[in-house]
Amino acid sequence: MSVDLERASRAIAEFLSALGHDPSREPELEGTPERVARAFAEELLAGAAVDLGALVRESLSAALTISVRQPVVVKGLRVVTVCPHHLMPALGEASVAYLPGEHLIGIGAVARVVRAAAARLTLQEQIGPEVLGALVEHAQVELAACRITLRHSCLSARGAREHAAEVETWCVRGGRSMPRASIGSDDRAVQALLQTLR
Ligand SMILES: [Zn+2]
Numbered sequence: 001m002s003v004d005l006e007r008a009s010r011a012i013a014e015f016l017s018a019l020g021h022d023p024s025r026e027p028e029l030e031g032t033p034e035r036v037a038r039a040f041a042e043e044l045l046a047g048a049a050v051d052l053g054a055l056v057r058e059s060l061s062a063a064l065t066i067s068v069r070q071p072v073v074v075k076g077l078r079v080v081t082v083c084p085h086h087l088m089p090a091l092g093e094a095s096v097a098y099l100p101g102e103h104l105i106g107i108g109a110v111a112r113v114v115r116a117a118a119a120r121l122t123l124q125e126q127i128g129p130e131v132l133g134a135l136v137e138h139a140q141v142e143l144a145a146c147r148i149t150l151r152h153s154c155l156s157a158r159g160a161r162e163h164a165a166e167v168e169t170w171c172v173r174g175g176r177s178m179p180r181a182s183i184g185s186d187d188r189a190v191q192a193l194l195q196t197l198r
Contacts, residue, residue: 013160023072045119052117071095071193073095073196077111077115083123088158091150092148105139105141110135128171132173142176144172146197149168151165172194
């Protein structure tokens with residue numbers, strides 16, 4: 001899927017024109033079509049071109065030699081995503097917790113995976129499963145969980161106009177040894193990992 005910046009710029013100019021604005025006559029709109037096209041292509045939706053699995057695989061180091069397997073919890077990761085229904089951004093934070101498998105995963109890669117999974121035209125509910133899929137399938141983690149809290153501008157600036165509303169989503173995924181891991185599971189490991197995200 002390639003990005004055509006010029007075409008996107010022309011489309012934004014046409015969009016503004018259809019809304020009664022003329023970018024060639026209104027000085028503050030000079031350059032706006034290009035700026036908007038670049039903001040979407042190079043930042044807001046830049047994650048669409050990123051292979052999440054490759055990010056994880058490139059960060060793996062040699063077999064884990066630490067004798068006690070311990071959960072890794074990464075909190076406070078910035079999330080910027082774009083709602084596919086209104087093309088408006090949602091901003092917030094994600095936390096990811098996992099029980100490593102055989103390998104160490106670079107913490108920076110966890111942050112990059114979250115950022116790339118979010119920088120797409122995606123629903124909030126899809127981001128966590130994408131992140132966990134990359135960790136389970138490409139780093140063979142035993143168990144992983146993700147919590148995401150976002151403020152959606154399509155919920156605050158329009159529609160319900162709930163300025164203070166936050167939307168929180170949780171998901172859990174098990175690896176080979178825990179294929180049935182789920183939020184509602186009684187499994188102690190699942191509950192312990194979820195506790196780390198509270
Ligand atoms: Zn929306």
